[in-house]
Amino acid sequence: MKVLAACGSGMGSSQIIKMKLANVFRKQGIPVEIHHCAIGEAKSIARNFDLIFCSKALTDIFEGANLGNAKVIGLQNLLSEKEITQRLLETLEEK
DSSP: OEEEEEESSSSHHHHHHHHHHHHHHHHHTOOOEEEEEEHHHHHHHGGGOSEEEEEGGGGGGGTTOOOTTOEEEEESOTTOHHHHHHHHHHHHHHO
């Protein structure tokens, strides 16, 4: 599975999300390739990923974007592995 972590500038927050995602996917036993970048770049490359994680406040940026089969997952608390796990499992059930 290819996953993208995106934040406003592509620096700190996306790197933190990436680390949290790695922990969650490892605990769930799901093989994953995780990348991180700025939200603007994420919008243009979204179709190359299965899942995109970002702040809930930034999800509207993906409106009108070519997402292909990618699902955008907005997080209220970027540091919460519990929330990431919950949203991940909900999204996988929908697929």
